[in-house]
Amino acid sequence: MKKIAVITGASSGMGREMAFQLADRFEVLEEIWLIARRKERLEELRGQFPAAIRCFALDITDETERKQLEMALAEEKPDVKFLVNAAGFGKIGNVGDLSEGDECGMVRLNCEALCAMTHLVLPYMSRGSRIIQFASSAAFLPQPKFAIYAATKSFVLSYSRALKQELKPKGIGVTAVCSGPVKTEFFDIAETTGKIPLYKRLVMANPKRVVRLAIMDAAVGKNISIYGITMKAFFLLCKILPHSLILRLMEE
Numbered sequence: 001m002k003k004i005a006v007i008t009g010a011s012s013g014m015g016r017e018m019a020f021q022l023a024d025r026f027e028v029l030e031e032i033w034l035i036a037r038r039k040e041r042l043e044e045l046r047g048q049f050p051a052a053i054r055c056f057a058l059d060i061t062d063e064t065e066r067k068q069l070e071m072a073l074a075e076e077k078p079d080v081k082f083l084v085n086a087a088g089f090g091k092i093g094n095v096g097d098l099s100e101g102d103e104c105g106m107v108r109l110n111c112e113a114l115c116a117m118t119h120l121v122l123p124y125m126s127r128g129s130r131i132i133q134f135a136s137s138a139a140f141l142p143q144p145k146f147a148i149y150a151a152t153k154s155f156v157l158s159y160s161r162a163l164k165q166e167l168k169p170k171g172i173g174v175t176a177v178c179s180g181p182v183k184t185e186f187f188d189i190a191e192t193t194g195k196i197p198l199y200k201r202l203v204m205a206n207p208k209r210v211v212r213l214a215i216m217d218a219a220v221g222k223n224i225s226i227y228g229i230t231m232k233a234f235f236l237l238c239k240i241l242p243h244s245l246i247l248r249l250m251e252e
């Protein structure tokens with residue numbers, strides 16, 4: 001059985017970085033399966049890894065398109081050592097000001113497609129395998145002007161924590177990555193509908209570092225990976241203080 005990693009959102013940002021770092025650090029990986037819609041972006045990655053790559057240019061919110069992956073898994077029957085669900089997007093703006101497509105699209109990609117991918121790949125994972133789910137620090141607190149995005153990430157965090165408990169007997173780890181703002185193409189998309197607040201710009205992290213920590217945290221079996229002292233402090237604050245109070249303070 002071929003040992004592989006399956007990565008969604010592999011055409012840019014943290015998914016792409018995951019592909020590089022996993023291939024570099026885990027020689028055991030014979031193939032990396034890269035998934036995103038932009039085929040040319042995935043193809044550009046050929047020859048850049050020590051492991052072979054297989055590109056799946058598909059929209060993972062589309063059940064019919066996901067069948068390609070389902071068929072490839074059934075045919076190859078690989079041993080998936082890593083599943084990384086990094087595909088995701090957020091749009092800034094009040095509920096109702098965003099289009100219905102954007103509002104529901106965030107739920108479809110960030111929640112539904114992430115569950116579908118996990119469901120598809122899980123039967124091919126074995127003891128010692130790891131699932132890395134990209135949530136966000138937005139999961140810690142409701143966010144006005146980013147309401148649906150933050151809610152989708154709360155879903156991912158809650159789902160990942162429960163899944164971790166369920167998979168314990170099978171020896172499969174689950175880590176939710178809850179970074180704060182990270183410098184990727186994410187904000188090019190998010191800011192098509194509104195501007196991010198200055199404080200987020202000031203704490204923008206480097207994707208290489210966030211991914212390095214996520215891999216380390218997944219390797220040691222942490223259920224949550226939070227990069228940076230600021231976000232760790234934010235996580236604690238959201239646990240200690242009533243959310244209504246934090247929201248009021250942030251408003252002022």
Ligand SMILES: NC(=O)c1ccc[n+]([C@@H]2O[C@H](COP(=O)([O-])OP(=O)(O)OC[C@H]3O[C@@H](n4cnc5c(N)ncnc54)[C@H](OP(=O)(O)O)[C@@H]3O)[C@@H](O)[C@H]2O)c1
Binds near residue numbers: 011041085088181185
């Ligand atoms: N950047 C941040 O500040 C930040 C902070 C915390 C958490 N996160 C989360 O981290 C994850 C990675 O974000 P990023 O910052 O790396 O963003 P990014 O650079 O915008 O990457 C998003 C990836 O998702 C893929 N994607 C989007 N829609 C898709 C679809 N329908 N089907 C398949 N693939 C799709 C994109 O590829 P195509 O366009 O080619 O399909 C791209 O590869 C996301 O879940 C995001 O919510 C980001």
